[in-house]
Amino acid sequence: MIKIYAPASIGNVGVGFDILGAAITPIDGTLLGDCISIQSSDTFQLKCHGSFSDNLPTDIKKNITWKAWRWFNNYTNKKIPISIKLEKNMPIGSGLGSSASSIVASVLAFNQFYKTQLTKTELIKLMGSLEGDISGGIHYDNVAPCYLGGLQLITGDKNYVTQKLPIFKNWLWIIAWPGITLSTSVARNILPLHYKKDICIQNSRNLSTFIHALHTKQSELAIRFMKDTLAEPYRIPLIPKFLHIKRSIMKLGALTCNISGSGPTLFSICLNISIANKVKKWLEKNFLTNNKGFVYICKIDQLGARKMRLQQ
Structure with missing residues (x-):
């Protein structure tokens, strides 16, 4: 048996709309x-388990894992009966790279099972293609960090699709999912088709300064320029009381408050565990809308997707 785990991810990371993504892992050891x-197996099987498996499509041919299996089955032309188990531990439509997590875990597992020996570039391009099949456009800001770990810059280069960026190890990342879903297509369609020149210039300034600050180890400078001028201003109405939440947790000592991916998950950065715990408790009390929602204190997952040890 082969078992692959693929972590949650934060798309955009505030300042890098569609070109930055970070893999995260809760510090309490939860497999998010x-x-x-x-x-x-004697017959083909696809069984879905996990906290969020009830939200998966009932039609097996709409399941991401089935689509990944079909691709490998056609690629290898091997009609091998197989038993697949998907543990769906990620909420769908949360802004935490749920589809990317399923795609990355599936592709890596099938690549090992079928011994196709695809290269990293081939694998990531396949992952992006499968992701695009769901969202309507190929993008890598979730699949790249989920697969490779760390903070990834999506270059779009044909040979080097993504590049790993340095990150501050003392940053604690608080992620809060309120328990409701938000359609990626809705969040993308609300964005304007055209932007004013000054907004584009400001976005370029923010992104380039942020990346420069990472490489030169200027934490405070990086935080000051972690501002989204392209998506967040237009998505605020999709997240109730967003500005109130942002002001409140920053008063507690949080350095940022941004939308993770297309939302509704929010993420924040703190410098010490005391402040992080205060922010976590405030969000649990004031942001969660039901008992499905969660708040985790996380760190950057530098490993990315990996093979899990099988229980005896």
Whole structure:
């Protein structure tokens, strides 16, 4: 049996709309990400388990894992019966790279099972293509960090699709999902088709300064320029009381408050565990809308997707 885990991710990371993404892992050891287990079988099977499996499509042919399996089955032309188990531990439509997590875990598991030996570039391009099949356009800001770990810059280069960026190890990332979903297509369609020149210039300034600050180890400078001028201003109405939440947790000592991906998950950065715990408790009390929602204190997951040890 092969079992692969693929972590949650924060798309955009505030300042990098569609070109920055970071893999995250809760510091309490929670596996916030999907797992795929596969083994040979007499008949084809795809079984879905996990806290959020009830939200998956009932039509198996609409399941991301089935689409990934079909691709490998066609690629290898091997009609091998297979048993697949998807542990859906990620809420769909949360802004935490739920689809990317399933895609990455599936692709890596099938690549091992079928012994296709695809290169990293081939794998990530396949992941992006499968992601695009869902969202309507190929993008890598979730699949790249989910697969490779760390903070990734999506270059779009044909040979080097993504590049890993340095990050501050003392940053604690608080992520809060309120318990409701937000359609990625809705969040993208609300954005303007055209932007004014000064907004584009400001976005370029913010992004370039942020990346420069990472490489030169200027934490405060990086925080000051972690501002989204392209998406967040237009998505604020989609997240109730967003500005009130932002003001409130920054009064507690949080350095940032941004939308993770297309939302509704929010993320914040703190410098010490005391402040992080205060922010976590405030968000649990004031942001969660039901008992499905959660708040985690996280760090950057530098490992990305990985093979899990099988229980005996």
